[in-house]
Amino acid sequence: MSAPSLNGILESTLFVRDLGRARTFYQNALGSTPFSESESGCGFEVAQGQLLLIVAEEKARLPSQTPGGTRSP
Numbered sequence: 879m880s881a882p883s884l885n886g887i888l889e890s891t892l893f894v895r896d897l898g899r900a901r902t903f904y905q906n907a908l909g910s911t912p913f914s915e916s917e918s919g920c921g922f923e924v925a926q927g928q929l930l931l932i933v934a935e936e937k938a939r940l941p942s943q944t945p946g947g948t949r950s951p
Contacts (some may be wrong), residue, residue: 887915889929897934 896898899948901920905911908930912920922930 891931893935900932
């Protein structure tokens with residue numbers, strides 16, 4: 879059986895210690911503003927349909943509420 883071919887990477891997530899610093903770095907490096915921001919992270923569209931998500935490490939360790947219920951870390 880051969881491996882399936884890839885069309886691209888839809889989403890990559892980076893966990894960072896300093897969200898503000900990382901946001902500024904990627905905003906300058908990518909030349910764009912985040913499409914989404916919160917106290918726990920932000921997201922950049924790096925190409926059509928391809929996302930780079932930046933998540934604060936300390937927030938990723940906490941349970942979070944979603945419409946479907948609580949998500950554990």
